[in-house]
Amino acid sequence: MDLVLQLLFTGIGIGAVYALVALGFVLIFRATNVVNFAQGEFSMVAAYLMVVFSVDLGWPYWLSFLLSLAGMALLGVIFNLGVYYPLRHRSFLPVIIATIGASILMANSVLAIYGPQPQVLQGWFDTPGIQLGPVYLDSQYLLIIAVTIALVIFNYWFFEHTMLGKKLQATSQDKEMASLLGISVSTMIMLTFIYSAVLGGLAGILVAPVLFVSIQMGSTIALKAFAATIIGGFGDVTGAIIGGLALGVIETFGAAYISVPYKDGFAFLVLILFLVFRPQGIFGERVAEKA
Amino acid sequence: MALLDIRDLVVRYGEIEALRGVSLTVDPGQVVTLLGANGAGKSTTLRAISGLTKPASGEILFDGKPIAGLGPETIVRLGISHVPEGRRIFPGLTVKENIMLGGSNRRAAPSELSREADAMFDLFPDIRKFSGALGWTLSGGQLQMVAVARGLMAKPRLLLLDEPSLGLAPVIVQALFKIIAEIRRTTTVLLVEQNARMGLSVADYGYVLETGRIVLGGKPDELWGNEAIAAAYLGGHAKISA
Numbered sequence: 001m002d003l004v005l006q007l008l009f010t011g012i013g014i015g016a017v018y019a020l021v022a023l024g025f026v027l028i029f030r031a032t033n034v035v036n037f038a039q040g041e042f043s044m045v046a047a048y049l050m051v052v053f054s055v056d057l058g059w060p061y062w063l064s065f066l067l068s069l070a071g072m073a074l075l076g077v078i079f080n081l082g083v084y085y086p087l088r089h090r091s092f093l094p095v096i097i098a099t100i101g102a103s104i105l106m107a108n109s110v111l112a113i114y115g116p117q118p119q120v121l122q123g124w125f126d127t128p129g130i131q132l133g134p135v136y137l138d139s140q141y142l143l144i145i146a147v148t149i150a151l152v153i154f155n156y157w158f159f160e161h162t163m164l165g166k167k168l169q170a171t172s173q174d175k176e177m178a179s180l181l182g183i184s185v186s187t188m189i190m191l192t193f194i195y196s197a198v199l200g201g202l203a204g205i206l207v208a209p210v211l212f213v214s215i216q217m218g219s220t221i222a223l224k225a226f227a228a229t230i231i232g233g234f235g236d237v238t239g240a241i242i243g244g245l246a247l248g249v250i251e252t253f254g255a256a257y258i259s260v261p262y263k264d265g266f267a268f269l270v271l272i273l274f275l276v277f278r279p280q281g282i283f284g285e286r287v288a289e290k291a
Numbered sequence: 292m293a294l295l296d297i298r299d300l301v302v303r304y305g306e307i308e309a310l311r312g313v314s315l316t317v318d319p320g321q322v323v324t325l326l327g328a329n330g331a332g333k334s335t336t337l338r339a340i341s342g343l344t345k346p347a348s349g350e351i352l353f354d355g356k357p358i359a360g361l362g363p364e365t366i367v368r369l370g371i372s373h374v375p376e377g378r379r380i381f382p383g384l385t386v387k388e389n390i391m392l393g394g395s396n397r398r399a400a401p402s403e404l405s406r407e408a409d410a411m412f413d414l415f416p417d418i419r420k421f422s423g424a425l426g427w428t429l430s431g432g433q434l435q436m437v438a439v440a441r442g443l444m445a446k447p448r449l450l451l452l453d454e455p456s457l458g459l460a461p462v463i464v465q466a467l468f469k470i471i472a473e474i475r476r477t478t479t480v481l482l483v484e485q486n487a488r489m490g491l492s493v494a495d496y497g498y499v500l501e502t503g504r505i506v507l508g509g510k511p512d513e514l515w516g517n518e519a520i521a522a523a524y525l526g527g528h529a530k531i532s533a
Binding site: 162163166167169170173174176177178179180181182183184185 | 341343362363364367368372373375379381382383384388391392393395396397401404441445
């Protein structure tokens, strides 16, 4: 029982990272009808920005954190202007290919600067964790979970209770109609890219102390997050969060009880099962509303 | 001076010429109805005015200023509100949110938009009780009411209505045209209709569009008087003389 609780905690912690990246996938998909295959690289770039500010320059952790997020917001702007905007009137295919190209560019730029060896980033807290009854709560995982909860609440408030959130929703549901009402569609899409880049970056910064900071971390996280969006029901915000958490828990339990080397395999096994038996995902019906 | 003055408007979709030199004017305070069969170019005319479709040539003057080629976000800020074909209510937002978003062309605080949306239900009492319902749950008639209410939230000087009666039960069409008669007291309207009888009942002036060209324009009774037109578009019984 103790082990179950311990695994559940770790699983939710890692699942929260997938959930943040999955949320970024879904928000961009809803705004542009395109899957952003560079979403994972946002996490990777943000983790390396942390290494630059916090490790290489030795600046305070909180300052590095804020600067990295600001850097991600800027990357969101550049990504929107450089990758999406010029192709916005084309079909989805050129845009998807452009996002793949951008992800290769980002990974190889970082590779050119830092080389292939992984970097190490310290966690936010000096205390490694606290013992709560039978469960050991790792401080970094606690931080990840707390930030994710805060973001989910923020996300809900923002989209349900602000005019800007409503305009973003309107834009994702019917761009032409939104423009007829005077909503600046290109601004809304720009904001979506900024928000998604920051979300992905946040996930990368939070998970970096748990993993190593490496060129591959982006694609690993993105694949899991993408699987999470399909499990949750593609295009559904709640589904992305639930799917991400579920995937984290499943792979943690799979690693503990079945096989550690096949840890990554469990996520994709679940993905395949969903694709075969419930391709619309957990919250699939609600996606149909968007049509 | 005319509020809207369209001169020689040409719109092409690829090889197809949808409008082949349309000219029409709408004076302030008028309701002008644009009649015509499917594919005559009625919707295209409205899309060109609101900026959804870029004209190939010709002029569109709003209040004397050229607006052809401007984007829809700019044109609605100038005071032209387009309620497009098919209502286009955001399905995942509530009725009230849909209506509030209609004021996106103006600088207004959300609390102000909320108050204005509530006031809008006085004109559309039938949809008041659906204020909190999501767009996709509404019937066609309710959707059309929301669409017109949303269009009015822009506080337009010119309201473009595209086939508001399409697919609605006669009793709802009548309620809708009662509202349009109400709207005309404060707002100039360019109305596109296939239902000629209803369309002309509220109009000061009518145009008949045929395969991208204006073939006739006149006051409603003059249009009724034209036998060929009455037969072809207005459901009259006279024989068409070649």
